[in-house]
Amino acid sequence: MRKIWVVIRREFVERVRTRWFIISTVLGPLLMVAFVAVPLIMARRGAQERVIAVVDATTTGFGQRLALALDRAPPLRATSLSTPVSQIESVADSLAVLVGAKVVDGFVIVSDEAVDDGKVEYRGSNVSSPRDMQIMSALVEEAVFTERLGRAGVDAALVRQAKIPLQLRTLKVAGARTTTASGEGSFILAYVVWLLLYMGILLYGVNVMGSVVEEKTSRIVEVLISSLRPFELLAGKILGVGGVGLFQFAIWGVCGAVLVDRRELLLRLLGESVPGGSMPAFPEVPLVTVVVFLLYFLLGYFLYAAMFAAVGAMTSSEAEARQAANFVVMLLVLPSVLMIGILNDPDGTMAITLSIVPFTSPIAMPVRWAAAEVPAVETLSSIAALAATLLAVTWVASRIYRVGILAYGKRPSLGDLMRWIRTA
Amino acid sequence: MTPENVVALECVTKRFAGLVAVSDLSLAVPRGSIYGLLGPNGAGKTTTIRMILSIIVPDEGTVTLFGTPGAGRDLSGRIGYMPEERGLYRKMQVGDLLVFLAETKGMTRAVARSEARRWLEQLGLGAWERQKLDALSKGMQQKVQFISTVLHKPDLVILDEAFAGLDPVNAQVMKDTVVSLARGGTTILFSTHIMEHAEKLCDAICIIARGRKVVDGRLADVRRGHGGRHVIVAVEQGVGSAEMVLRDRSLVAKADAYGQYAELEVATDADPQRILEALLAAGARVTRFEIAEPTLHKIFIDKVGAEAASVPAGPGGDHA
Numbered sequence: 001m002r003k004i005w006v007v008i009r010r011e012f013v014e015r016v017r018t019r020w021f022i023i024s025t026v027l028g029p030l031l032m033v034a035f036v037a038v039p040l041i042m043a044r045r046g047a048q049e050r051v052i053a054v055v056d057a058t059t060t061g062f063g064q065r066l067a068l069a070l071d072r073a074p075p076l077r078a079t080s081l082s083t084p085v086s087q088i089e090s091v092a093d094s095l096a097v098l099v100g101a102k103v104v105d106g107f108v109i110v111s112d113e114a115v116d117d118g119k120v121e122y123r124g125s126n127v128s129s130p131r132d133m134q135i136m137s138a139l140v141e142e143a144v145f146t147e148r149l150g151r152a153g154v155d156a157a158l159v160r161q162a163k164i165p166l167q168l169r170t171l172k173v174a175g176a177r178t179t180t181a182s183g184e185g186s187f188i189l190a191y192v193v194w195l196l197l198y199m200g201i202l203l204y205g206v207n208v209m210g211s212v213v214e215e216k217t218s219r220i221v222e223v224l225i226s227s228l229r230p231f232e233l234l235a236g237k238i239l240g241v242g243g244v245g246l247f248q249f250a251i252w253g254v255c256g257a258v259l260v261d262r263r264e265l266l267l268r269l270l271g272e273s274v275p276g277g278s279m280p281a282f283p284e285v286p287l288v289t290v291v292v293f294l295l296y297f298l299l300g301y302f303l304y305a306a307m308f309a310a311v312g313a314m315t316s317s318e319a320e321a322r323q324a325a326n327f328v329v330m331l332l333v334l335p336s337v338l339m340i341g342i343l344n345d346p347d348g349t350m351a352i353t354l355s356i357v358p359f360t361s362p363i364a365m366p367v368r369w370a371a372a373e374v375p376a377v378e379t380l381s382s383i384a385a386l387a388a389t390l391l392a393v394t395w396v397a398s399r400i401y402r403v404g405i406l407a408y409g410k411r412p413s414l415g416d417l418m419r420w421i422r423t424a
Numbered sequence: 425m426t427p428e429n430v431v432a433l434e435c436v437t438k439r440f441a442g443l444v445a446v447s448d449l450s451l452a453v454p455r456g457s458i459y460g461l462l463g464p465n466g467a468g469k470t471t472t473i474r475m476i477l478s479i480i481v482p483d484e485g486t487v488t489l490f491g492t493p494g495a496g497r498d499l500s501g502r503i504g505y506m507p508e509e510r511g512l513y514r515k516m517q518v519g520d521l522l523v524f525l526a527e528t529k530g531m532t533r534a535v536a537r538s539e540a541r542r543w544l545e546q547l548g549l550g551a552w553e554r555q556k557l558d559a560l561s562k563g564m565q566q567k568v569q570f571i572s573t574v575l576h577k578p579d580l581v582i583l584d585e586a587f588a589g590l591d592p593v594n595a596q597v598m599k600d601t602v603v604s605l606a607r608g609g610t611t612i613l614f615s616t617h618i619m620e621h622a623e624k625l626c627d628a629i630c631i632i633a634r635g636r637k638v639v640d641g642r643l644a645d646v647r648r649g650h651g652g653r654h655v656i657v658a659v660e661q662g663v664g665s666a667e668m669v670l671r672d673r674s675l676v677a678k679a680d681a682y683g684q685y686a687e688l689e690v691a692t693d694a695d696p697q698r699i700l701e702a703l704l705a706a707g708a709r710v711t712r713f714e715i716a717e718p719t720l721h722k723i724f725i726d727k728v729g730a731e732a733a734s735v736p737a738g739p740g741g742d743h744a
Contacts, residue, residue, distance in 0.1 A: 002530075003527075003528055003530075006524065006527040006528055007528075010524050014513075014515070014516060014520075214513070215513075218511035218512065218513065218514060219507065219509040219510065219511030220511045220512050220513060222479065222507040222509065222511075223505060223506075223507060223511075223525065223572070224528065225479050226477040226478075226479055226496065226497065226500060226503070226505045226507075227497065227500035227501075227528045227529050228497070228528055229497060406479065406480075
């Protein structure tokens with residue numbers, strides 16, 4: 001046991017001292033904040049002014065009202081051009097020149113048909129922007145809707161009343177009580193949980209593999225193996241690297257907690273004015289979710305690190321190892337690819353299957369925990385399956401490791417591997 | 425098993441995928457001796473050493489260390505091992521690396537730290553303790569590797585191809601240190617395929633070829649046991665001028681000519697003095713005439729044949 005401790009300490013100290021650790025510890029949260037914040041900021045700031053012309057070929061003045069409605073929506077500036085129906089095409093041609101000269105961004109052509117059967121045309125340079133088109137069509141639809149109701153004799157005040165938009169407030173029910181966590185907050189939490197688990201298991205697993213390959217290529221492994229049992233070396237290595245992972249999570253966790261606690265102050269410092277409800281309420285993270293997260297991180301990391309170590313022991317160079325590790329990485333990527341499916345339906349068949357199958361459960365189960373309520377039976381059976389698989393995989397991996405670290409030359413075939421596993 | 429033998433192998437056999445790397449090998453390394461495990465490349469030296477260290481397990485036979493039943497790994501605190509393929513953590517600081525390796529041998533941190541300093545000073549690397557290994561020259565790295573082998577004060581030091589890849593300065597340092605360790609009571613087991621090294625250093629040897637023992641014992645006994653009387657002759661114009669005498673089978677049973685001198689095996693009934701007389705009579709100007717014991721190289725060639733000295737036992741026989 002003392003010797004395992006010696007290996008653990010070396011792996012831990014040597015890693016924490018590297019520039020890589022310091023950089024990833026600092027950059028990790030920055031990246032994560034960027035992932036969440038950049039789209040939000042883009043959404044707010046990216047609303048660039050668009051100049052729109054309305055080619056009004058209506059006889060009812062609808063074009064003018066439409067232009068007014070568009071002009072009132074913040075990012076748009078709109079003016080209407082009264083045009084007889086016969087002149088539409090020639091006006092359109094000259095407007096197209098203006099679009100080319102970037103004087104206007106685009107133009108809407110409306111005639112009486114627009115209100116009757118909803119046919120409106122928009123030509124512009126920004127038609128490929130889904131966001132712009134979404135805004136456009138929503139505004140035009142609203143204007144047409146109002147126009148139709150007005151035509152049918154509905155009172156304008158009544159129309160305004162009817163148009164007050166719906167505000168659906170989502171709150172997560174956990175443990176049979178309503179929490180303050182919003183639906184959006186749960187989604188972000190699940191997303192962060194996924195990112196941390198995926199990156200953590202992958203990066204630290206690959207790290208273990210690199211360490212095995214390093215000892216093999218530098219040949220120091222032979223000296224080590226003369227004083228340490230292969231299992232002691234392997235266990236010490238996995239625990240040491242895992243310790244670095246937990247240490248990094250702890251740094252992030254503490255920093256994150258402080259930042260969340262002081263987030264309003266922070267936003268004020270950044271010069272953001274935050275109107276009360278526009279920030280999603282930060283999800284409440286119950287202790288049991290943290291425990292589930294750490295438990296699955298450790299079990300998942302051990303499972304994958306053992307497989308990565310075996311792959312490292314089979315190969316003789318870093319490049320060869322990376323190639324051979326593809327299979328292991330694929331197993332890890334699988335739940336990530338299906339993430340959206342899990343989040344859309346956290347209690348669906350796919351989510352339940354992925355969170356119980358041992359190779360995908362380390363990521364799928366904590367994500368489900370963050371997103372929804374998971375029955376205890378499912379959690380327990382998932383943990384039991386994962387633990388049993390971990391034992392079996394570690395047993396096989398350590399046998400491959402034991403023989404592999406001293407074997408150089410060509411990569412072993414499947415038959416060779418079977419023989420390695422069988423040898424006493 | 426007498427505890428007088430630090431290492432004892434009994435009828436040890438190891439096969440790799442059907443290929444016999446070591447076959448029925450028995451040997452004993454006496455306490456305090458410098459013991460040479462000799463043989464050509466691929467003879468099974470490395471495999472034998474790995475079995476002694478319990479890095480690999482013999483298929484048959486037993487390995488006993490220090491007269492106790494423990495395996496090599498359990499006794500690793502008493503053993504220092506330098507493998508043929510040298511290598512260390514290149515990104516670690518020299519001092520930390522030495523402390524770590526000593527700790528895996530069971531030494532405490534504080535003691536390892538001070539011992540590492542002492543050794544680094546002694547071999548002129550004191551200023552490099554806090555440098556990364558990468559920053560050291562190859563020769564310096566070899567010294568660090570050697571320090572890591574002996575730092576924990578082992579009773580038994582095992583050096584695989586001890587002098588391979590060493591520059592002349594380091595080879596000298598290595599030889600001096602090995603001799604002084606042996607004087608201090610440490611048992612040294614080293615393997616080499618260069619007989620001259622063994623000849624200079626060893627008290628006892630074991631020659632193996634193709635995984636089998638050819639001969640073993642104290643060096644003096646091995647020489648005596650080889651039989652025959654040997655004469656080393658050097659002649660002014662080179663031994664070629666005395667060829668007539670060397671070919672005389674009534675005087676010389678066998679001659680190995682090396683250009684500058686020749687090693688002769690005296691014929692069974694002949695008197696070495698008669699050879700000298702014959703040489704002088706042939707008009708050769710003799711500059712050296714020495715009645716000697718056979719060299720290890722000669723013993724080796726005689727025992728296994730020149731062909732076995734160069735042909736490896738089989739692919740992977742030495743390294744698998």
